[in-house]
Amino acid sequence: MAGDWAISARGVKKSFGRLRVLDNLNVDIPFGVTYCLLGPNGSGKTTFIRAIVRLLHLDGGEMSVLGRPVSEVGEIYSKIGYMTQHKALYPDLTVQENMEFYAGLYGISKQKREERIEELLQMVDLNEHRSRLAGMLSGGMYQRLSLACTLIHEPQLLLLDEPTVGVDPRLRQIFWEYFKRLTGEGKTVLITTHLMDEAEKCQVVGYMRAGRMAAEGSPEEILRLAGLKPRLLLWLAEPERDAALLRGQGYEIKVDGGVVMLSLESHAQIKEILAQVSPLDMRLVEPKLEEAFLRLSEAA
Amino acid sequence: MRRPNLGRVGVVALRVIRQLKRDRRTIGLIVFAPIVLMILFGYALSGDMSGVALGLVDDGGHAALRAHLVSIKDFDILYLGSESDAEKLISEGKLDGAVLLQPEGVRVLLDASSLQISGTIAAAVQAGMSREGASRAGTEIPIITRYIFGYDLKMMDTVGPAILGLVVFFFTFINAAIAFIRERSQGTLEKFMVSPLSQVEIVSGYVLGFSLFTLLQSATTLVVVTFGFGVPLRGSALTALAVVLLLGAGALVLGSFFSNFARSEFQVVQFIPLIITPQIVLCGIWWPLQSVPEFIRPFSYILPLTYAAHALRAVMLKGAGIGDILYPDLLALGIFFLIFFAAATLMLRREVG
Numbered sequence: 142m143a144g145d146w147a148i149s150a151r152g153v154k155k156s157f158g159r160l161r162v163l164d165n166l167n168v169d170i171p172f173g174v175t176y177c178l179l180g181p182n183g184s185g186k187t188t189f190i191r192a193i194v195r196l197l198h199l200d201g202g203e204m205s206v207l208g209r210p211v212s213e214v215g216e217i218y219s220k221i222g223y224m225t226q227h228k229a230l231y232p233d234l235t236v237q238e239n240m241e242f243y244a245g246l247y248g249i250s251k252q253k254r255e256e257r258i259e260e261l262l263q264m265v266d267l268n269e270h271r272s273r274l275a276g277m278l279s280g281g282m283y284q285r286l287s288l289a290c291t292l293i294h295e296p297q298l299l300l301l302d303e304p305t306v307g308v309d310p311r312l313r314q315i316f317w318e319y320f321k322r323l324t325g326e327g328k329t330v331l332i333t334t335h336l337m338d339e340a341e342k343c344q345v346v347g348y349m350r351a352g353r354m355a356a357e358g359s360p361e362e363i364l365r366l367a368g369l370k371p372r373l374l375l376w377l378a379e380p381e382r383d384a385a386l387l388r389g390q391g392y393e394i395k396v397d398g399g400v401v402m403l404s405l406e407s408h409a410q411i412k413e414i415l416a417q418v419s420p421l422d423m424r425l426v427e428p429k430l431e432e433a434f435l436r437l438s439e440a441a
Numbered sequence: 442m443r444r445p446n447l448g449r450v451g452v453v454a455l456r457v458i459r460q461l462k463r464d465r466r467t468i469g470l471i472v473f474a475p476i477v478l479m480i481l482f483g484y485a486l487s488g489d490m491s492g493v494a495l496g497l498v499d500d501g502g503h504a505a506l507r508a509h510l511v512s513i514k515d516f517d518i519l520y521l522g523s524e525s526d527a528e529k530l531i532s533e534g535k536l537d538g539a540v541l542l543q544p545e546g547v548r549v550l551l552d553a554s555s556l557q558i559s560g561t562i563a564a565a566v567q568a569g570m571s572r573e574g575a576s577r578a579g580t581e582i583p584i585i586t587r588y589i590f591g592y593d594l595k596m597m598d599t600v601g602p603a604i605l606g607l608v609v610f611f612f613t614f615i616n617a618a619i620a621f622i623r624e625r626s627q628g629t630l631e632k633f634m635v636s637p638l639s640q641v642e643i644v645s646g647y648v649l650g651f652s653l654f655t656l657l658q659s660a661t662t663l664v665v666v667t668f669g670f671g672v673p674l675r676g677s678a679l680t681a682l683a684v685v686l687l688l689g690a691g692a693l694v695l696g697s698f699f700s701n702f703a704r705s706e707f708q709v710v711q712f713i714p715l716i717i718t719p720q721i722v723l724c725g726i727w728w729p730l731q732s733v734p735e736f737i738r739p740f741s742y743i744l745p746l747t748y749a750a751h752a753l754r755a756v757m758l759k760g761a762g763i764g765d766i767l768y769p770d771l772l773a774l775g776i777f778f779l780i781f782f783a784a785a786t787l788m789l790r791r792e793v794g
Binding site: 194196218219221223225226227228229230231232246247248 | 626627628629631632633634635636637
């Protein structure tokens with residue numbers, strides 16, 4: 142049912158000339174989650190977001206947004222916050238004036254307006270720069286102001302196309318905490334990013350490839366789907382002998398010089414292994430989403 | 442200073458040629474704009490006129506002069522009963538001039554708000570009289586010339602009111618086109634599309650915001666034209682400003698519409714020879730509409746500057762009130778505005794599709 146999802150897409154198709162950008166795409170995004178769209182350049186992420194807000198018309202398939210068919214999305218624009226890759230700011234207006242402009246567009250009352258501007262500028266750490274012209278801000282500050290403007294009307298659904306590009310790690314952390322707070326309030330955040338460590342912070346990750354959803358799930362599920370396991374590296378005095386011992390118990394093992402590498406089914410196995418061998422040194426290597434996507438891409 | 446190196450010069454030149462080669466619009470402009478402009482200027486400057494509305498009051502005599510005037514196919518002759526009829530029609534702008542043939546002499550009534558037309562009529566009367574003179578030598582026949590408007594008008598006086606319109610049209614068009622290009626390139630337009638703001642509201646907001654500056658600009662230009670150059674202001678300044686505001690609103694929506702066909706500010710500048718210059722040549726500011734060749738003239742009548750220039754001349758030189766310029770001038774400007782308002786609004790949506 143369309144009403145159960147913040148965004149639901151079924152068999153969505155879109156071509157530009159002969160180039161098929163969305164190819165039978167199926168996605169269901171629940172309410173109240175942070176959903177991360179990952180994928181190489183040209184995989185259709187931005188096109189999908191533009192289709193959600195009806196900035197382009199679909200060639201086929203069905204889509205619903207906040208329980209309404211996408212053809213009626215114009216009537217719920219006030220519930221959507223859309224941040225494009227272009228920052229959509231006026232460089233010759235000040236930080237405050239840009240915020241006021243967008244607050245005015247959404248008809249936010251004067252009293253509420255000042256409150257919201259204060260809160261958001263605090264969050265993006267621009268309060269001291271209120272009277273500066275947006276055009277004089279650094280790239281990262283400009284990006285932050287753009288995000289603040291997108292949030293001004295407390296949207297139910299946030300569509301953020303690469304919102305953290307050029308933002309320093311400390312502020313990125315703050316952004317993600319803020320997104321968490323929003324989803325806690327029942328709001329839905331759809332985000333595209335190239336940064337894997339950001340994807341790991343999302344509840345659901347969708348990996349797009351050539352206009353289709355190649356893999357979807359929580360970060361843990363994606364890792365499992367790609368067949369990636371945590372690995373234990375052991376530095377042993379007698380690697381050949383210990384390797385043979387562990388192999389005999391069914392462990393998947395590789396030996397490289399003095400280092401033995403084991404793939405683990407679960408972290409509990411570490412204890413069992415250490416009961417049998419005494420390594421000089423050891424290290425646990427957790428699988429990375431990046432690796433998972435590389436592997437999924439190759440498989441596709 | 443480093444010595445210029447021919448090799449490096451060549452590298453830059455090659456890059457310029459490569460870029461231009463891919464920019465078909467600029468190549469088109471370089472080749473075709475001069476052709477179009479030369480044709481326009483060539484015809485407009487040829488001095489030939491047609492469709493000059495001339496009243497003729499025939500109280501007898503001067504058969505040769507009469508025959509000569511009637512034979513000139515550039516004149517549309519209207520036969521009238523009396524001098525007062527002629528005067529009325531000239532003051533209403535329906536006649537460009539009139540010739541009164543009386544046994545005792547010839548009277549010529551002229552509207553000097555277009556010096557070229559009154560010059561043409563005067564020259565035709567002179568030529569006709571000299572034929573007549575040849576047939577009855579000896580007696581001198583007096584020609585009395587009377588100006589219904591502007592006996593003391595100078596070139597600047599007749600051009601000044603129209604320049605007021607031109608200045609506003611030019612700047613508003615360019616500024617609006619650039620403003621909309623920026624809305625597009627900085628992503629704000631896309632953001633508007635995903636907000637409660639409608640296309641009609643976007644364009645209306647622009648019209649309202651720009652109007653303030655149009656008003657400021659036209660007020661300063663009006664002051665310069667009247668006080669600086671002594672162009673008469675016989676009608677109300679407010680009426681003149683109303684005309685300019687309506688023209689400015691038309692220029693704004695036209696600029697917004699054409700911004701869809703430009704990708705950068707550079708390309709907006711290329712609109713000048715294509716959109717602004719033809720208006721200057723064809724709107725009757727420098728050369729009367731009667732001197733625009735007939736096959737191009739219909740084009741003059743769809744240009745807003747034609748009507749604005751006509752209305753501004755009527756207000757400033759003839760003291761016309763708002764009721765006198767309602768039809769066709771204000772009506773035409775209003776229709777032009779509405780058509781391009783609709784077009785600009787629709788294009789905003791189409792661009793997103």
